[in-house]
Amino acid sequence: MWSAVRPYTARLLAAGLAGVAAELCGLGLVAAAAWLIARAAQQPGLAALSLAIVAVRGFAVAKGSLRYAERLAGHDVALRALAELRGRVFDALAARRRDLASRDGDALTRMVSDVDAVQDLLLRCLLPAVAAVVCGVAGVVVCAVAAPGAAFVVAGGLLAAGVVVPWVAWASGGRAAARAAAERERLAVRALDLLEGGAELAVFGASGRFAAAARESAARLEDAERVTTRVAGGVTAAGFLLQGLTAAGAAWVAVNAGADEVAVAVVALTALVAVEAVLPLASAAQRLREVLPASRRVAALLAAPPPPRPERPRPLPRGPLAVDFLGVRVAYDDARDDASGTYALDGVDLTVERGRRVAVVGASGAGKSTLLAAISGEVRPESGTVRLGGQDVAFCDPGEVRSAVRGLTQDAHVFATTVRGNLMLARPDATQAQLEAAARRARLLEVVDGLPGGWDTVVGEGGRGLSGGQRQRLLLARALLADPPVLVLDEPAEALDPATADEITRELLTLPGGGTLLLVTHRLAALAAADEVIVLDRGKVVQRGRHENLLGRPGAYRDLWESELLTT
Known part of the structure; x- marks a missing residue:
């Protein structure tokens, strides 16, 4: 699965470096601002504050610019990787269609939800973790320079907020996350049954039973997500509490160690920012627990051996075949x-x-x-x-x-695109004359003439907007256009x-x-x-x-x- 990200390693590295630099600028901004405010209260000469003033402005401008660069590069990598990975998953599903026991709803889940998990792995798990580690270490270093004793308090707070709280989030939210993933997959299957097979279910009087099953899955999914939300709320509250206690503890140690008021201010605010940088690790751990099953399913699909292929394929002759x-x-x-x-x-x-x-x-x-x-x-x-x-x-x-x-x-599909686009799937280089000839043989030409946009009329997924006969003519015209x-x-x-x-x-x-x-x-x-x-x-x-x-x-x-x- 990571092979889809590998071609964009340089961009991902640039996104990580930009995120780390943005966090460091945020840390520097708060430390410089704290020093500037506390030192200005002592009423020194302006020359003594000029460097801090420039530093505050520079850190402020750089933080915003670097954060934008990190978001831009990170999402660029994620979206490119998603596009490539989605294509690979589609090819894997198509190649193994006859060997898979999964239903269409499971394939839909793999194509959409499971592949989207890769985006969260990059943007909500990997990049925040790298930035948090670097910023936490930098915060400890700044506090050690200002008041050595306070650095131990900050380090303890960082370990609690960056290791203990995420572990609690991982452990307590794991079962609910697994339930939510399973119910989401079941709901996708049942919702697809209702959407795609609504007419057939109505004919056999099974609509109510299938709708009740879908509502039951939705209710179970809601319960599982409610539990994960409660865990997330508790984890967030614990993180904020640790942040405040760490800042107060670091300031108290600095005061007792005889540090001046400038150092105390720097330590207190630096501790706040350092712990704040590691707080996203808790939500990252919870999200990682949720997306790991999806990423494993995608990895298993891509790692599964493809259907056997001949080592030296024999070519087929040209023209009509016996x-x-x-x-x-x-x-x-x-x-x-x-x-x-x-x-x-x-x-x-x-x-x-x-x-x-x-x-x-x-x-x-x-x-x-x-x-x-x-x-x-x-x-x-x-x-x-x-x-x-x-x-x-x-x-x-x-x-x-x-x-x-x-x-x-029997399983021919009409895609959510124009009439022309659906036909040209069979022959992308088809001319207008060839389209019209195939449509004429399938009795589709009069249908196209009656559509509001003609050949460029957009039809819905599965042929929604067309009658059963019109949809069949469209599929027949596409088959005739292929002329295999x-x-x-x-x-x-x-x-x-x-x-x-x-x-x-x-x-x-x-x-x-x-x-x-x-x-x-x-x-x-x-x-x-x-x-x-x-x-x-x-x-x-x-x-x-x-x-x-x-x-x-x-x-x-x-x-x-x-x-x-x-x-x-």
């Missing part, structure tokens, strides 16, 4: 061959020639989406081989496979009216050009245009052939056709 399945078996959740029949794909043998347009049909849960995921490498077969263009996917570069097999999947060697489309006409859905499906299967097409659909009316129809049932290929030939004989395809006729 797809071959040789005895492919895929099981989710470590399922094995048992009475429950939990294989998503069970010994699939299948060949799709390059450039062919093939429809994949079957009842829900038949394994259609898993078939597409196996082609793109998103799921690994438990046994068997998947080939693209004659090359075993297991021996190809995963990035090249993802580039070669693209399209519209193998185009996979999972229910591309979902949420569209039947006439439009059949029209789009027919065009996808008949228009020339493009790569090999595998289209998953529940609608069979337009499949006469397909080169071949593949029927899956319980993870197995049970029928394949032309639409009209399959309808001419009994079997799963004719059952699906009759079922569709009944529902329409």
Whole structure:
């Protein structure tokens, strides 16, 4: 995790030095001002005060300037490190998506809250600690010069405020901080369920139950944060009490040691500033206890070995690619061959020639989406081989496979940006003519013309602001714009009216050009245009052939056709 900060070590060092210098200037300012005020009361000549006057002005100006420089450099390092680290976490989550057991809410927590913890580690823990140590040592030195006996009192106060109080904050707030971190993660998961799955929860009458669970998590989080707030308040009060006692004790020792009034004033005020510099260590310790679990999660994610990659990846040929399945078996959740029949794909043998347009049909849960995921490498077969263009996917570069097999999947996402921006994710160098061509094929062009900002209309996260059909057209247009060697489309006409859905499906299967097409659909009316129809049932290929030939004989395809006729 610290590797994200390493490129900015020089800037971080500059921020630390600026913070230390600012604290020293603050200490010097108070010491010089105390000496000046006490000495001026003795009414010496102006020449005797001129150096102190200049010192007060210089320390005052320098403190503000150095503090600004420290904030500027520190936040610059933190924000740059956050940007780089967030990219690494995103890449790690994307690379391990199929291997992670975490839900989307956990991934969101890692991307936002956990990564933000790095900023607090730098700005609220590391930099204040360095400045506090240096300023504390300098305060002891100043007091030792003014009144040697008082330096021991100041050193004791610094140890109490800078070591004992932070340890108490760490120990007493640790359990509450751990509870708060856990509840914050649970609340993120439940809030995301409500936000992203609100419509589905409402349909199944589960909105109240999920909302109650979210409120329960929020209440537990509030309780944990209330405890941490009480600890923080107690720690702050203890720090201020120690600050006052240290200043009073140092002044008392200086007076009893026979120091003059100028030295007493310098000792008292220097003790105040020195202890004040270490007071942030208590809140830093408490915050460190809170962010350590988050930083450990990020570090564990980045340190985890990536999915295995071939040592010498085999290149994929250019142009449309043939797809071959040789005895492919895929099981989710470590399922094995048992009475429950939990294989998503069970010994699939299948060949799709390059450039062919093939429809994949079957009842829900038949394994259609898993078939597409196996082609793109998103799921690994438990046994068997998947080939693209004659090359075993297991021996190809995963990035090249993802580039070669693209399209519209069930988890396709609409980002909170413009319509144009969402489309150009598929092809950043696309021209306006290419955008319009893809939009026209997906029936999106009329939607864009009706939007207030046209192509530059901003849509919400997940497609908020668009209807279900408009969102589906946008996703389909993005898939068509990519124009990969193998185009996979999972229910591309979902949420569209039947006439439009059949029209789009027919065009996808008949228009020339493009790569090999595998289209998953529940609608069979337009499949006469397909080169071949593949029927899956319980993870197995049970029928394949032309639409009209399959309808001419009994079997799963004719059952699906009759079922569709009944529902329409």
